[in-house]
Amino acid sequence: MGRQLLINDLDKPGIQTLEGYKACGGYTALDKALKMKPEEIVEEVKKSGLRGRGGAGFPTGMKWSFIAKPPGVPRYLVCNADESEPGTFKDRFLMEKKPHILIEGMIISSFALGANVSYIYIRGEMMYVFHILEKAIQEAYDAGLLGKNIMGSGFDHDLYVHCGAGAYICGEETALIESLEGKRGNPRIKPPFPAVKGVWDCPTVVNNVETIAAVVPITTMGGDEYAKIGIGKSTGTKLISASGHINKPGVYEIELGVPVEEFIYSDKYCGGIRNGKKMKAVVAGGSSVPVLPTDLILKTAKGEPRLMTYESLADGGFQTGTMLGSGGFIVMDEDTSIVKNLWNFTRFYHHESCGQCSPCREGTGWMEKILHKFLDGHASMSDIDLLWDIQGKIEGKTICPLGEAAAWPVAAAIRHFRSEFEEYVKSGKNMKDVKHYYRLNNLETA
Amino acid sequence: MAKVTIDGHTIEVPDGTTILNAARSIGGKIVPPAMCYYSKLKTSGGYCRTCLVKVSKGSEKDPRPMPKPVASCRTNVMDGMVVENITSPEILEARAGVVEFLLINHPLDCPICDQAGECHLQDLGYEHGKAKTRYEFARRTFVKIDIGEYIKLHMTRCILCYRCVKVAEQLCPGRVHGVINRGDVAEISTYIQQAVDNEMSGNMIDVCPVGALTDKTFRFKSRVWFTKPVDAHRKCDKCCGKVRLWFKGSEVLRVTARKDEWGEVEDVAEGKAGWICNDCRFHKKEVNDWVIEGPSHINRHSVISANHYELSKLKLDTEQHLKQLEGKKVDLGEGALNPNNQ
Numbered sequence: 084m085g086r087q088l089l090i091n092d093l094d095k096p097g098i099q100t101l102e103g104y105k106a107c108g109g110y111t112a113l114d115k116a117l118k119m120k121p122e123e124i125v126e127e128v129k130k131s132g133l134r135g136r137g138g139a140g141f142p143t144g145m146k147w148s149f150i151a152k153p154p155g156v157p158r159y160l161v162c163n164a165d166e167s168e169p170g171t172f173k174d175r176f177l178m179e180k181k182p183h184i185l186i187e188g189m190i191i192s193s194f195a196l197g198a199n200v201s202y203i204y205i206r207g208e209m210m211y212v213f214h215i216l217e218k219a220i221q222e223a224y225d226a227g228l229l230g231k232n233i234m235g236s237g238f239d240h241d242l243y244v245h246c247g248a249g250a251y252i253c254g255e256e257t258a259l260i261e262s263l264e265g266k267r268g269n270p271r272i273k274p275p276f277p278a279v280k281g282v283w284d285c286p287t288v289v290n291n292v293e294t295i296a297a298v299v300p301i302t303t304m305g306g307d308e309y310a311k312i313g314i315g316k317s318t319g320t321k322l323i324s325a326s327g328h329i330n331k332p333g334v335y336e337i338e339l340g341v342p343v344e345e346f347i348y349s350d351k352y353c354g355g356i357r358n359g360k361k362m363k364a365v366v367a368g369g370s371s372v373p374v375l376p377t378d379l380i381l382k383t384a385k386g387e388p389r390l391m392t393y394e395s396l397a398d399g400g401f402q403t404g405t406m407l408g409s410g411g412f413i414v415m416d417e418d419t420s421i422v423k424n425l426w427n428f429t430r431f432y433h434h435e436s437c438g439q440c441s442p443c444r445e446g447t448g449w450m451e452k453i454l455h456k457f458l459d460g461h462a463s464m465s466d467i468d469l470l471w472d473i474q475g476k477i478e479g480k481t482i483c484p485l486g487e488a489a490a491w492p493v494a495a496a497i498r499h500f501r502s503e504f505e506e507y508v509k510s511g512k513n514m515k516d517v518k519h520y521y522r523l524n525n526l527e528t529a
Numbered sequence: 530m531a532k533v534t535i536d537g538h539t540i541e542v543p544d545g546t547t548i549l550n551a552a553r554s555i556g557g558k559i560v561p562p563a564m565c566y567y568s569k570l571k572t573s574g575g576y577c578r579t580c581l582v583k584v585s586k587g588s589e590k591d592p593r594p595m596p597k598p599v600a601s602c603r604t605n606v607m608d609g610m611v612v613e614n615i616t617s618p619e620i621l622e623a624r625a626g627v628v629e630f631l632l633i634n635h636p637l638d639c640p641i642c643d644q645a646g647e648c649h650l651q652d653l654g655y656e657h658g659k660a661k662t663r664y665e666f667a668r669r670t671f672v673k674i675d676i677g678e679y680i681k682l683h684m685t686r687c688i689l690c691y692r693c694v695k696v697a698e699q700l701c702p703g704r705v706h707g708v709i710n711r712g713d714v715a716e717i718s719t720y721i722q723q724a725v726d727n728e729m730s731g732n733m734i735d736v737c738p739v740g741a742l743t744d745k746t747f748r749f750k751s752r753v754w755f756t757k758p759v760d761a762h763r764k765c766d767k768c769c770g771k772v773r774l775w776f777k778g779s780e781v782l783r784v785t786a787r788k789d790e791w792g793e794v795e796d797v798a799e800g801k802a803g804w805i806c807n808d809c810r811f812h813k814k815e816v817n818d819w820v821i822e823g824p825s826h827i828n829r830h831s832v833i834s835a836n837h838y839e840l841s842k843l844k845l846d847t848e849q850h851l852k853q854l855e856g857k858k859v860d861l862g863e864g865a866l867n868p869n870n871q
Contacts, residue, residue: 250711267708272575272603438689438708438715440576445630448713452666469663476626479597480578 085338086312088300088320089293093180099215101222104183110228112302116191117236124195128298130306132318137163137254137291138369138409140393143298149278150196151286159287160193160201161263162295165247165254167206168369169431170411173322174292176334178205178212181296182219186242188295190233191302193240196288200241203292204259207249216244251435255483256289258437269439270483291409293322314340317392321410328362328416330354343367343389343396344381347414360416364500367396368408370428371488373495374421375405401495421500422507423514425492426454432489443486446477450493457504460511467504471497531608535559535582536616548601548612549580553791559614562624562653564631564738565690566602569794569802573695574602577688578627579653583620586611598623621657628657633664634713635739636685644740646753649792650688671716676706677725679745679811680734684716687741693717693733700804701727717741728767731810735786735794746811747775747783756782758827761819767806769797773825781814787825 097103104110116124129144150158162185166174178185185203193201205213220242223229231239245263247253253262257271260282281287297319301309310318317339326332329347331354337346346352347362356362365380366372382388384403389395396407415424433447453470456462470493478490497504507514530541535552536559542551550568552560561582566574574580580602584595589609598620601612614620632654639645671684689708694717697706706725709718719725725733734742756775763770775783786805787795797803813819 252711272600433712436712438710438712439691440578441627441630441688442578444689444713444715445633449630449633449664449666476623476630480581480623480627482575482600 085336085341086320087336089177089184089296089322090180090334090336098181099183099219101183101219101226101228104181108303109183110187112299113187113190113228114234116194116302117234117238121195121197124191124298124302127306128195128301131301131309132306132313132316133294133297133301133309134317134393135291136293136297136321136409138168138371138406140407143290143294146278146290147192147196147288149276150288151279152197153286157200157285158196158198159282159285160189160196160198161256161259161282161287161289162189162201162203162292163254163256163259163289164203164205164209164212164292165251165259166209166292166409167249167251167254167435168371168409168411169428170324170326170366170413171369171409172324172326173334173410175209175212176324177292177296177322178209179215182216183223184296184299185216185292186219186223186228188298189242190228190240192288192290192295192298193242194238195298198288199239200243202263202282203242203244204253204263205244205246206253207247210246213244213246220244250437251431252437252483252485255485258483259289260287269437270485272482312338314390314392315394317394317407321391321407323391323410323412325353325412325414327412327414328357328360328419329414330357337391339390339392341391343391346391346412353412353414356414356416358416360418362414363417363419364415364421366411366413366415366492367405369411370413370431371491372406372408373401373404373491374424374499375403375495376499379403379499380405401491402498405495420514421496421503422454422457425496426451426458428492429454429489432485436485436489440480440482440486442477442480443489446473446486447489449473450489457507458514460507460513462504462508464505464508466508467497467501531606531610533606533608533610533612535612536614542606544605546606548582548584548599548604548606548610549574551606552601552612552614561601561614562649562656563602563791564649564653564688565692567692567695567736567793568791569796569804570692570695570699570736573690573692575600576691577631579624579631579657581620581623581627583613583617584610585613585617624657625659628653629659629663631688632658633662634669635688636668636670638686642683642686642740643743643748643753644686644737647792648740649738669713674718675745676719676733676742677730679731679807680725681743681745681748682717683741683743684718685741686739687717688739689715689717690738692736692738693742696729696733696736697725700729700732701725703727706733728806728808729804731807732786732794732804734810735788738792744783744810746814750782751777758825760787760822760825762822763809763813763819765806765809768809769801769803769805770809771797771803772805772809772819774819774821779816781816781819784810784813 092098092107095107125147133143134140189201229242250268252258253268255270258268262268277287312319320336321339323335335352348355362377364374364376366374383398393407396405398404429451433451436443436447438444450473453466474490474493477486531544532541533551538555540555561580563580564577581598582601583598586592588607674682676682694707697704705719708715734744756777759774761774773785773787774781786803789795794802
């Protein structure tokens with residue numbers, strides 16, 4: 084197994100507590116960071132090539148250097164712990180098992196950005212993680228790691244955990260900021276970007292939990308050393324939430340660059356497909372990224388083996404590629420119905436659309452209704468084209484990326500599995516019951 | 530100053546002007562339609578996506594095109610920017626898509642809607658929509674709600690432009706009006722049916738682009754195209770007192786604020802929008818409450834303006850007749866052009 088920088092030491096006793104974490108070398112990075120200059124830390128993060136782990140993969144160092152620094156205006160760091168993408172559960176795992184690595188990362192990052200107040204915006208459903216974090220923060224305050232004059236460095240910092248009310252849209256950074264300010268969680272229209280006007284119109288950086296946690300090993304080992312892990316522009320380690328029809332679902336920390344085939348079939352990771360079945364498709368980075376059939380997920384269109392990196396997974400654009408996204412790796416076996424799965428995803432986006440801009444508000448619901456028609460057996464061939472047309476009219480026309488997140492899975496499913504939609508139309512049967520789908524499969528093989 | 534080219538028309542506008550406002554200062558067909566943007570309300574716009582345009586050149590300094598269509602009402606011009614609106618087939622396609630999305634859950638009850646004839650969604654539908662819908666499911670419906678004494682909310686017709694929310698935020702202190710729920714069941718509401726009790730609340734009716742918020746004192750009284758708009762004013766200590774009266778015969782059926790060609794409230798002074806108070810709007814419906822200024826000019830809404838007395842057939846005929854006579858010395862006879870004789 085490759086190096087683990089984030090979820091190592093989980094078997095050590097009391098890793099959740101400050102003492103246990105310190106016994107494993109915790110808060111030494113903070114000590115080191117506070118002796119450095121803030122710009123030096125930003126420089127190290129830039130050198131490390133760390134990219135945002137929330138899904139978009141934007142270089143973190145660059146994001147940090149964009150923050151506006153008008154004199155006399157406070158700056159803020161916000162940690163996006165509103166992890167709600169179906170198929171992604173890495174942040175919850177990390178915060179639950181090792182809350183102090185996030186807190187340490189928050190203090191180092193805030194020091195680098197010059198923020199005296201930072202927030203962790205946590206998803207409302209993860210109430211128990213909220214309590215774990217609150218407890219850990221209290222421990223850190225008691226030990227003088229938070230508050231005034233941290234470790235005698237003269238740096239003051241306050242950290243708050245804010246609980247959301249369980250809206251997927253609040254994972255979008257500007258909606259998160261609105262929600263944090265106590266308003267309705269509607270995404271803002273950009274520009275201005277949060278780096279200029281964020282929380283309370285002050286410059287703000289919003290980072291994912293894993294990104295902030297990764298700052299800790301980067302500080303310890305130095306940016307150059309971190310950049311040696313991984314391939315090309317995909318450096319470091321990444322948490323992958325593997326789920327679906329695999330033998331060993333769970334959260335894995337991989338060095339970026341592991342071949343997808345190895346990740347799925349190796350016993351170190353997913354351990355192959357459950358019940359000895361064949362693999363049908365993979366959603367590689369959370370429900371919103373395009374689904375890929377087996378031949379395209381294992382090998383790119385050019386025939387090279389696909390690796391778990393930002394570039395390799397995106398190879399071929401959306402025609403034959405996908406995205407690493409947030410690392411929600413969903414594997415589907417040969418018995419899975421893509422249409423049914425798509426309906427489930429679309430239902431989610433319909434439910435989670437904030438309703439602010441028209442294409443997403445109306446389009447997501449429309450797509451769900453049409454997909455429901457397929458499951459009911461009432462669809463016609465023209466409905467496939469209609470779905471294609473609707474997704475094209477949502478994608479890129481909305482305020483925030485939720486429109487794209489809803490449109491991409493539909494586009495990819497039709498692109499790669501059109502025949503399955505046609506089968507649904509031809510059979511004309513009610514497919515809402517799984518058994519019916521098995522019957523359809525049997526009819527085909529017979 | 531920034532130089533911007535929209536559909537081949539180049540214009541110089543002050544820095545910080547939005548693409549939409551730059552297009553409006555050029556005027557004509559190249560102006561993108563705007564359902565949610567309202568220049569008199571801060572932070573409005575960006576929601577409906579009908580005003581999407583393509584920026585094919587970012588600026589003189591950074592000539593890269595913008596990757597996605599942008600909302601022209603919320604994007605500022607840059608020096609050297611090149612914008613495509615009606616010249617881009619892709620934008621027309623996207624706009625047709627937005628119109629379709631706006632209409633799939635709209636009840637299309639224009640025959641019984643008070644807004645018909647001055648409805649922006651009607652105009653938008655005529656200009657950019659398709660004759661047939663591809664939507665075959667039950668449309669979303671809501672129960673009608675009374676918002677206070679004077680306003681009826683027909684949420685079924687609403688397109689969630691957020692204009693009335695901005696009115697509540699910016700004109701009515703002590704806001705009780707906002708959006709609840711999310712996605713396609715999001716609705717405008719007053720919290721726990723609390724009435725909007727504020728002397729400026731009536732302006733919500735004026736800003737509503739569709740028939741979602743209607744004037745209870747005018748509901749079902751008349752089709753708007755049978756009423757005649759007349760500008761009038763009175764002394765009012767709560768508002769500017771400059772209004773438009775809508776007559777049927779000698780009866781004042783409705784009082785609204787004066788609107789410009791974009792359907793927005795006109796400025797009464799530099800930078801001061803002519804919002805009117807509920808007193809002027811709902812209680813002063815006698816002719817002798819007002820000082821009549823003269824007939825109002827309407828040029829935006831097709832239905833009213835087509836039937837408008839200003840453009841009535843008589844006048845057109847007279848104009849044509851006079852044009853024909855121009856340059857010719859013809860004895861029209863005594864008093865032929867005397868208005869009293871017409």
